[in-house]
Amino acid sequence: MGKQYETVIGLEVHVELATRTKIFCGCSTAFGGAPNTHTCPVCMGMPGSLPVLNRKVLEYAVLVGLASNCEITRYCKFDRKNYFYPDNPQNYQISQLYLPVCQNGYVEIETEDGSKRVGIHEIHMEEDAGKLIHDTWEDCTLIDYNRSGVPLIEIVSEPDMRNAQEVIAYLEKLRLLISYLGASDCKLQEGSMRADVNLSVREAGTQKLGTRTEMKNLNSFKAITRAIEGEQQRQIDLLEAGEPIVQETRRWDDANDCSYAMRFKEDAQDYRYFPDPDLPPVRISEEWLERMRAALPEFRREKMERFRREYGLPDYDLQIITQSAHLADLFEETTALCKEPKKVSNWLMGEMLRLLREREKDPADIIISPAHLAALILMKDKGEINGAAAKEVFEAMFDEDVDPHSYVEEKGMKVEADTDALREVLGQVVAAHPKSVADYRNGKEKAIGFLVGQTMKVMKGKADPGAVKEMLRELLQKES
Amino acid sequence: MAHSITDETIEYVGILAQLELSPEEKKQARQDMGRMLDYIDQLKELDTEGVEPLSHVLSVENVMREDVVTNGDMREALLANAPEEKDGMFTAPRTFG
Ligand SMILES: [Zn+2]
Numbered sequence: 001m002g003k004q005y006e007t008v009i010g011l012e013v014h015v016e017l018a019t020r021t022k023i024f025c026g027c028s029t030a031f032g033g034a035p036n037t038h039t040c041p042v043c044m045g046m047p048g049s050l051p052v053l054n055r056k057v058l059e060y061a062v063l064v065g066l067a068s069n070c071e072i073t074r075y076c077k078f079d080r081k082n083y084f085y086p087d088n089p090q091n092y093q094i095s096q097l098y099l100p101v102c103q104n105g106y107v108e109i110e111t112e113d114g115s116k117r118v119g120i121h122e123i124h125m126e127e128d129a130g131k132l133i134h135d136t137w138e139d140c141t142l143i144d145y146n147r148s149g150v151p152l153i154e155i156v157s158e159p160d161m162r163n164a165q166e167v168i169a170y171l172e173k174l175r176l177l178i179s180y181l182g183a184s185d186c187k188l189q190e191g192s193m194r195a196d197v198n199l200s201v202r203e204a205g206t207q208k209l210g211t212r213t214e215m216k217n218l219n220s221f222k223a224i225t226r227a228i229e230g231e232q233q234r235q236i237d238l239l240e241a242g243e244p245i246v247q248e249t250r251r252w253d254d255a256n257d258c259s260y261a262m263r264f265k266e267d268a269q270d271y272r273y274f275p276d277p278d279l280p281p282v283r284i285s286e287e288w289l290e291r292m293r294a295a296l297p298e299f300r301r302e303k304m305e306r307f308r309r310e311y312g313l314p315d316y317d318l319q320i321i322t323q324s325a326h327l328a329d330l331f332e333e334t335t336a337l338c339k340e341p342k343k344v345s346n347w348l349m350g351e352m353l354r355l356l357r358e359r360e361k362d363p364a365d366i367i368i369s370p371a372h373l374a375a376l377i378l379m380k381d382k383g384e385i386n387g388a389a390a391k392e393v394f395e396a397m398f399d400e401d402v403d404p405h406s407y408v409e410e411k412g413m414k415v416e417a418d419t420d421a422l423r424e425v426l427g428q429v430v431a432a433h434p435k436s437v438a439d440y441r442n443g444k445e446k447a448i449g450f451l452v453g454q455t456m457k458v459m460k461g462k463a464d465p466g467a468v469k470e471m472l473r474e475l476l477q478k479e480s
Numbered sequence: 481m482a483h484s485i486t487d488e489t490i491e492y493v494g495i496l497a498q499l500e501l502s503p504e505e506k507k508q509a510r511q512d513m514g515r516m517l518d519y520i521d522q523l524k525e526l527d528t529e530g531v532e533p534l535s536h537v538l539s540v541e542n543v544m545r546e547d548v549v550t551n552g553d554m555r556e557a558l559l560a561n562a563p564e565e566k567d568g569m570f571t572a573p574r575t576f577g
Binding site for chain 1: 496498535536537540541542543544545546547548549550551555558559561566567568569570572573
């Protein structure tokens with residue numbers, strides 16, 4: 001029987017804040033601009049330029065701190081972290097080392113053994129770096145500074161997690177809190193949320209922490225889980241073989257499902273922090289902090305309770321709809337318009353989730369407007385379109401938020417209800433399938449299904465199958 | 481001079497600052513740094529009991545801006561400072577392994 005090991009994990013999570021402008025200058029943070037078109041002397045680190053803090057960054061950082069039970073540092077300031085790399089035009093990153101804005105918090109996560117607290121050591125504000133692109137043609141590096149100076153918060157947890165499931169639960173919890181605050185959309189794939197995993201193993205029952213490694217470049221929950229499992233095994237194997245674990249940074253290679261040590265230039269980790277003399281300190285008053293506390297939104301638990309009370313939704317629906325603030329808002333605003341909470345919920349849980357999965361999108365990406373969704377639900381209720389058509393319209397709304405009325409009009413999807421055209425088709429179908437008609441009349445109920453199908457085919461789906469069935473019954477009775 | 485700086489220290493500081501120093505420059509830098517540390521020692525003699533560390537020379541706090549886009553596209557002017565550019569980007573020696 002081998003030794004038992006315990007894995008100890010702490011996370012450093014970077015979250016890109018949803019501000020319009022960068023942390024220290026009035027450049028746009030919008031995605032998709034041509035290279036270097038969202039830059040200025042400040043975010044390019046030109047000598048003599050002066051950074052000025054974006055008030056919204058401080059607000060978001062404090063809100064995240066309050067939502068994660070942190071103490072807010074009433075007198076905080078910025079420091080320079082010095083390193084040379086072309087993604088960093090100033091040769092230092094403005095960050096917070098000595099007096100980070102939030103400290104000593106925690107979030108509750110649900111685990112197999114019940115709920116558990118994960119401590120938050122600190123949250124600090126800092127700036128993002130530029131993007132490096134390798135040019136194979138000229139064998140050089142090209143630099144785009146559009147992301148340089150985009151505001152980040154770094155949330156540093158205590159080493160309180162013991163396995164990948166707890167790490168995922170912790171990240172989900174942060175994502176939920178932060179997206180409910182509107183402070184970020186927290187997308188791992190797109191890099192608006194990035195997690196670095198600090199992991200060490202120790203013999204079960206011992207207290208002393210083992211040597212840890214840091215893993216970077218984990219941009220999906222799957223990669224995080226695989227990387228944690230791989231790294232804990234790698235460390236256990238080293239210990240079992242009596243070999244030392246080297247404190248190092250390892251880069252996760254998702255394609256090859258393994259991590260490898262990143263080589264740094266000698267001593268490059270000595271950041272020589274010092275207070276940034278360009279940025280005056282920030283003093284947070286009790287009044288301002290009170291305003292921030294009052295601005296905290298309704299979080300998931302309260303929202304679920306209220307939705308249960310006000311709309312009578314079942315638990316299953318509540319779980320799904322409140323997993324994203326955006327989805328919850330869409331539910332509530334649509335319901336206000338069409339007064340059909342359960343139908344709205346069904347659309348969100350059914351087609352919406354299906355399309356999100358199929359298109360590999362996040363609830364935060366949903367562009368369907370409440371007015372359009374409400375209109376679609378009412379159209380279907382009134383029998384103006386059938387179920388299949390409604391799904392098709394929904395998909396168009398999912399992709400482009402089309403107006404369902406004009407879309408149905410344009411595509412000629414309106415159901416032909418009891419019109420001459422429909423009656424004519426019914427007559428043709430009955431005449432063309434005497435055997436099915438005879439079968440039906442001889443008591444074969446199923447035969448009518450075939451006739452409905454034939455009618456729908458001729459109508460190219462623009463009829464309500466239920467109504468067609470009724471009309472067929474009537475027709476066949478009359479003629480018998 | 482109370483402080484003497486070792487060659488290793490100069491080497492290390494040089495690497496951090498990305499400087500390549502000639503033997504003469506290293507000697508000069510060693511002397512300069514020694515004097516700086518002597519001066520720091522002198523400062524340490526002062527009684528600073530109860531004095532808050534100073535991180536900013538002006539007594540201002542809470543200088544902030546609103547979250548409003550004020551800058552447009554200045555790429556051309558900014559790239560004019562670059563020794564080399566390509567496709568609207570700065571070029572640098574390759575950094576990828
Ligand atoms: Zn800028």
